Amino acid sequence: MTTLASVFEKARAENRAALVGYLPAGFPTKEGAIAAATAMVEAGCDVIEIGLPYSDPLMDGPTIQDAVHRSLLNGTRIADVMHTVEGVAKTGAATLVMTYWNPVYIYGAERFARDLASAGGVGTITPDLIPEEAGPWCAASAAAGIDTVFLVAPSSPDERIASVVECCTGFLYAASLMGITGARESVGSAAEGLVKRSRAHTSIPVCVGLGVGTGAQAAEVAAYADGVIVGSAFIRRLLDAPDEATGLAAVRELATELAAGVRSR
């Protein structure tokens, strides 16, 4: 099992940023998600976030909403998410689950943390869990030995960043802009400042996500962040492909481009 710590250590040794790719479980199909994530890893993703499809994804833009909706129509359950994690972890990528809080709460925090660890998962990203409500989840995760990644945003004042990093392990997720997930023309101008402010409060790696979708953008972010997170752009490739093989090739191509980007410091 590859830990987040070892991923960032390796990237640092190679003087590059880590590449983090996101894909929801069950999209385009249960096994198709594992195949796509495997292609992403083979082409250079160091970390894979497996999204747990949820009915009310209020942080997500149209692309991820669409993928998640299809996944739910495919009947994706939490057991399938764990199965996907297991398949992806075997590739050697550090594998996380990105999930809204309610499915974990209903599944049971201890049980979720335990099952995720057994599947080879190394942690979670919980976009709607803030420090004030995260106590039980941090305790359950610590007991199971998995990381808890939390988010900060350009709107976060220093005192909020300070309280978020207190319960954040593995890496800190810095949202590049105010908004929802989805590829954009340019990466938010606030991202670099946010990373700088975050570093004043923590020594854990800081990764930047939201709106990153090209090699050039990855390179731009890699200049100041420890990791570059890409989600919607991968999903767009799969949604636009006429068949699975074409989709896989497109995903591989994008991952290759991004991997070159995070290496051009």
Next chain:
Amino acid sequence: MLTAADLAGNAGAGDDPDPFGRFGEFGGRFVPEALVPALDEVAAQYAKAKSDPEFLREFDHLLRTYAGRPTILTEVPRFAKEAGGARIILKREDLTHTGAHKINNVLGQALLTKRMGKTRVIAETGAGQHGVATATACALLGLDCVIYMGEVDCERQALNVARMKLLGAEVVPVANGSRTLKDAINEAFRDWVTNVDHTYYLFGTAAGPHPFPEIVRDFARIIGVEARRQVLELVGRLPDAVTACVGGGSNAIGIFHAFVGDKDVALYGFEAGGHGLESGEHALTLTAGTIGVLHGSRTFVLQDDEGQTIESHSISAGLDYPGVGPEHAWLKETGRATYRGVTDAEAMEAFALLARTEGIIPAIESSHALAGTIKLGRELGPEAVILVNLSGRGDKDMGTAMKYFNL
């Protein structure tokens, strides 16, 4: 003149949320970190506003000279014959400007928006009443207004869509998910997190992340404050029961809250039973839901065994919501209030009955409270006095009624 006590209510009586917005185990904040500073700012500004005489004076002035407060009480003896002869008294929120209780909350929050220096307001709407009220307040105060409304609701409440447009609001139909209120809320949150620097999210019900449940309750609280005084004057004693319909729960908490401390006054909330509990097509969140997190708050939710929200159903768009405000969850858990279901058919029967016996066409939402009150009246007997929150009028529902009754 409205006092700080009228607004903020039973402060210190133990029925306000803790600093994290929790009512017992319910409430709190389950939102993206990006929104926390905005929610903190709303909470801080409201805390200042609610004891500021100037803010109270402005709010009071708008309620009196614009919304049409105080609203009257109407006793309905012909209707009450169907309810075991109990004395039934309606609090006439249907007579407010825009036709429903929503205007109270909206005027309060719109004034707060101005205080905060924000220029753009967004809101979600189900039946369209909150959207119309928001568009109205924005027209009055010169604020830009965008309303998110599920496609399904746009269709069944086309009249309200037209009203909002006429009032200068942009109405955005929401085509994802169940295309109803819950999806409109998701979309409004997405807008807010993108435009939070100049935008205020004018939340429409006493749900969502802290501080919205408390703010919306306080601005709706005037309903119960007035009604309590008026019933005492009319009957010479407090009512035996206070009833209201519950979707998100703002009209119910608005009339309940002034009575929470009156231990002899029973509180009844009536949820939308749709086609009945067994059919699976209902909005019986408190009656049949389980504890979970939806739209930023821990509360009762209609959800499956893995926490996926289940689509609700009700003939009334305003009650068609799979969540409920956290204070209602708490009132249920503590036993202070009782929640029951009323089916589409029962509500429509009460809708027609009030029209025929009293010459008042209620909103279908409020008809759930009326139907529940008929049963309750039969249980309590002819000595009972029941105060019903008639939360809105039925003009907007005529399309549904025409279809339902073949008019």
